[in-house]
Amino acid sequence: MDTYAVNANPSLDPTLEQPTRDELLAMYGRMVLIRRVEERLGDDFTAGKLPQSVHLYVGQEACAVGVCARLEDGDWVASTHRGHGHYLARDGDVRGLFAEVFGRRDGICRGMGGSPHVADFSKGIIGANAVVGGGIGIATGAALAAQMQDRGRVAVCFFGDGAAAQGWLGEALNIAALWRLPLVLVCENNGFAEFMPTATVTAGSIASRAAGYGVPGVAVDGNDLIEVWQAAGPAVARARAGQGPTLLELRTYRTRAHTESESGFLSRPYRTVEEVEDWRTRDPLPRVRDRLSAAGVRDDELDTIDAEARRLAAEASAFAETNPWPDPSVVYGLMFHDQEP
Amino acid sequence: MARRRLMHALNDALVEEMERDERVILFGEDVEISMFGDTKGLRERFGPRRVRDTPISEGILTGMAVGAAAAGQRVVVHMFMANFLYTGFDGIANQAAKLRFMTGGQVRLPITFMVLYGGGRALGAQHADTPFPMLVNLGGINVVAPTNAADTKGLLKTAIRGDNPTVFFEPGGRGGEFGEVPDGDHLVPFGRAAIVRGGGDATVVAVGSMMKPALQAADVLERTYGVAVDLIDPRTLVPLDEDAILASVARTGRLVVVDESRDRCSFASHVAAVVGDRGFASLRAPMKRVTVPNVALPYAPPAEKPLIPNPERIVAAVLETLGRAPLATP
Structure with missing residues (x-):
């Protein structure tokens, strides 16, 4: 663990706390589900079944799952255009997700949001932003509401390394530190801001930005579920205890495309095959599987988890494909509550 | 009827709505000192949790308003001069105007963005704009521009009590003007000239x-x-x-x-x-x-x-x- 905190709270001391076997198994199940759902959606896009390209979470599963395993019902999560994983990590509805990505009537946002805006308030997803960094203000505001309501809720904001270049991150760190808001800022540094390698557009380290605000900033291996979980635990606990925000930088890698359609328009490669292959050797899923095997979970149990995830994804895809389109007139009833647009 | 200055009518509306509903919170730059007088005395009356001075961070204040409203508060955010709506426009145009729509109607956003607008007072180009058009064009934002003390009070109360985002334009330089304000819970409905x-x-x-x-x-x-x-x-x-x-x-x-x-x-x-x-x-x-x-x-x-x-x-x-x-x- 790589800790940049200059003003570290003792609660952020990297503990050696370990998830129980059942906790690990549950997290593994979520990660596998995300992987199989994303692969299936990639296939559905290739097959021409989706209205638009999708931004898939493959390779980053440990980030959403390790953080969200630390949350409770009622906590808020601001998500991104690469947000299917966050939703599923919050126990999202697989059918509703597929229907939304297919743009259909029974999608969680009635087909109005689509893949980049997968939000479900019943699961605490307070919006998914295709404005890079657009969720930072929303999560900070949700943290303010949580503080006002005093029920121990926390707000988590997922954003990418690209969003760390928006001014909102500094503004959020400043306000959340001043007001000790129950906020956890989670940067998923996946190596690219769209197609731009992070190093070409990001100076210094992202986690270390927190230090200037007196906020703990912690960078961990985002492909290591246990490390993510260990870092998220104290950050969430600190927020819940009213001690203020934490910035987590989860160093991971997007092994699939920025957007599934990219091979159709890229004029040149933006990374090497070797780089992608190298990161595939650090795939977060086998690392957890190996750990479970070492803990005595049988291969057939683990295979069953995988088969069940594939089945759920296939079933949800078939559901979405036959689900009706939304009635186009629905748009006129959604801009305002109880008011003509 | 009571004879009130327009700025005092604004203040009356804020006091009444904050008294009425404890979910109402107010934040913005210098709302404690209150250069215009509209938020004067609110911090003393409602405390530092509900009434907060913010850093000069218009870029995030608008987004915070959306998050706080979506999470159950009724939010009044004072953006100070109307020109600063440009600085904070993402939270208004991409978030407040669209979050309800994009989520298929899952959320209500009771937000009132207050701004002072207008020229004629040698404030210079960056403090004197009247940016009605960009707001009117968004579709998901109510736009309110009262002309007198009574409507100022009644419309602001309607905005705060409503369930939709509203930009409330305070007429710059008119705050000292007197008008007759009806007694009691004076509300003016939106959409009625x-x-x-x-x-x-x-x-x-x-x-x-x-x-x-x-x-x-x-x-x-x-x-x-x-x-x-x-x-x-x-x-x-x-x-x-x-x-x-x-x-x-x-x-x-x-x-x-x-x-x-x-x-x-x-x-x-x-x-x-x-x-x-x-x-x-x-x-x-x-x-x-x-x-x-x-x-x-x-x-x-x-x-x-x-x-x-x-x-x-x-x-x-x-x-x-x-x-x-x-x-x-x-």
């Missing part, structure tokens, strides 16, 4: 701060030219009471819109478009817009003053719709 005068010779629609020069123009028109105008205050730009405007134009056949937006795509242009679409058959003369030219507002008072719609320009526009010319001024 006020007929300030009923004359019948021409229709004048005057928005926000422009009501004052429009009233002065109406007096001159009546006294000097024997022309009596219908003077309409739309009060809310979104939703817009199109029917009230169309009904008046149906009688008068003539329309002048007075608006402090810059001319191109001004709110006045929209009103003219609506009347062109739905009231063309009633028109007996080309419609006139009295607006700010397509320039920034300068600091030097003699350069700024003629850019803001004034009674002389309004009188000339009304007379033009009647095929008449102003008398030469000595």
